[in-house]
Amino acid sequence: MTLRVKPVAANVKRSDSRERLEHDILEAAKRLFAVRGYGGVSLDHIAREVGTAKQNLLYYFSSKESLYRRVLHGVLDVWLSYMEAITHHADDPETALRKYIAGKLRFSREHPFDSRVYANEVVSGTPLFAQEIKDRVLPALQADIAVFNRWAQQGVCRPVDAAHLMVVLWASTQAYADYASQICLVLGKPELDAEDFAAAERLLLDMVLRTVLTKAD
Amino acid sequence: MTLRVKPVAANVKRSDSRERLEHDILEAAKRLFAVRGYGGVSLDHIAREVGTAKQNLLYYFSSKESLYRRVLHGVLDVWLSYMEAITHHADDPETALRKYIAGKLRFSREHPFDSRVYANEVVSGTPLFAQEIKDRVLPALQADIAVFNRWAQQGVCRPVDAAHLMVVLWASTQAYADYASQICLVLGKPELDAEDFAAAERLLLDMVLRTVLTKAD
DNA sequence: GTCTATAGCCCGATAGAC
């Protein structure tokens, strides 16, 4: 009897297919949770979306709630990756704010479903997510606020209420994903395009720089 | 045989009790829909909240969807009643903007569940509400935008992009209701108080006046 | 890993007694 080593290629392929299906499930779940909320989505909906049976979902994820948590975790990964502009440009307020606003608007444009899953969870009072927000979002936000306060001490910025400024920036940029359907109704077009995002960026940056910088443009 | 007129008092009382229960149902439904979304709430939840049976809800409202529509309709009544500041002070931009921002923040503070029901519906893509938004919200917003454009023509305001400015104001003020749980986490307190709303009002008004007015303060 | 089958429960809505 000879030892047969499992062919590596087959292993990789199987693992690839497993990861691809897992990825597809997470993407479909994200889109559905974004639109209908946790309670408005059934495992059957998600399974049909990816062309498998709901029982198979419970093979990859131990429960509906754990699938949802995995979706939220992935959403937070993406969200945070767009949020590092301020601390990365802590030497220049104008550049930092420009990159921050541009980045958050790009997140709304490129990842609208991530944004809406997050919005749904927050509107619900973060029942399943408070700890992860405390652990991951809060430090990032507090680092940004600290940078603002340092700028104020150095005299390069007016002493604004940095926490509330972050709320304004956060809400305004996120609106272009979460409330897109209403913004479209107001603008009278079926969906937002590049020019709408550019106009939003111009206005928001203008508002923030006028408020924050000590010198006029 | 004498004609007996039904006692008026009893009529009024019965009608009062009917209206009170209907009102209680709508309030409970609003709170639950706000937190869990349409699909996350059952008629049984709502009925238990008001101390009756779900079959009784279907006596007052013909279906779950019609109950939800009634909730949305009432939410819009309240929402619109806080939105008339700009057109009512069309002669003075600074007063109009001050009253508008104060009003929208007061709405977020006094009617957080109305705000969140509305947010849930918009995040979902307004599946049941697009027509009513077109009929009732859009004219109000477009009237506000027209006022801004007139101000710009008259030279009392800089020519801002009024539609996007409305988005910023709308999103920023509404955030203090819809995203309160996250703002609380950032501020490190269990709930928002009067001083938080005052700080938000100061910052937002400051930002908008710096952006909109032609002369400096 | 994917399938069928099914347990056990909750859902919206209806029927009919009182």
Add this chain to the structure above:
DNA sequence: GTCTATCGGGCTATAGAC
């Protein structure tokens, strides 16, 4: 107007064949 009873179906999750 409120009650009990119930229909038909969808839900999450599990069991077990292959």
